[in-house]
Amino acid sequence: MRIITGIYKGRRFDIPRTFKARPTTDFAKENIFNVIQGYLDLDGALALDLFAGTGSISLELISRGCRQVVSVEADRDHANFIRQCLQKLDTDACNLVRGDSFRFLKSCRQQxxxxxxxxxxxxxxxxxxxxxxxxxxxxxxGGIFVFEHGKQYDFSDHPRFMEHRSYGSVNFTLFR
Known part of the structure; x- marks a missing residue:
């Protein structure tokens, strides 16, 4: 797993082979962040990474200058891996929440x-x-919500739909 750009550009982290989760591919991640840049300046932004998995997106957001990232991951091993990555970067810009993303959404009051x-x-x-x-x-x-999903889903009829992007088997729908 690699951080693509920003202050931690090029940093790599080896994901344990035992992990069920796989990070968003570098190709898909780089392209979707290029799209996001056209809509939103991440520098100083507050970000939320739900179902954080390996933490790839959280680390990228921190590298790109987000003021604070809340990273929510239920799996204990994945959360520990994210914590180790954050320690290696020596950053406190991420608040790691080990818990269920649905429960987090129910109780979240932050924007x-x-x-x-x-x-x-x-x-x-x-x-x-x-x-x-x-x-x-x-x-x-003015915020953006990016949703990664399989190709069988189509959210283009959603009232807050912005656009859909596909990179190989990775699909992103952007909402406003």
Missing amino acids: FDFIFADPPYALKELPEIPDLVLGKGILAE
């Missing part, structure tokens, strides 16, 4: 400029996530 969610593609509640996130009022005015 974020940028929200990223990459749930397991097989998650049965996956189609409900955009409404859960956008219905909570946690996306700040």
Whole structure:
């Protein structure tokens, strides 16, 4: 796993082979961040990374200058891996929450400029996530929500839909 740009550009982290989660590919990550840059300046932004997995997106957000990133991951081993990565970077710009993303959404009262969610593609509640996130009022005015999902899902009819991007088998839907 590699940080693509920013203050930690080029830093690599070896993901244990035992992990179920895989980071968003470098190709897909680089391209979606190029798209995001056209809509939002991440420098000084508050960001939320739901279903953080390996922490790849959280680390990228920190590197790109987010003031604070809240990273939510339920799996104990994955959360420990993210914590180790943050220690190696010697940063306190990330608040790691080891817990269920759905429970976090129910209790969250903070607003974020940028929200990223990459749930397991097989998650049965996956189609409900955009409404859960956008219905909570946690996306700040002018903020962007990026949702990573499998190709079988189409959110283009959603009232807050912005655009859809596909990079190989990785699909992103952007909401405002």
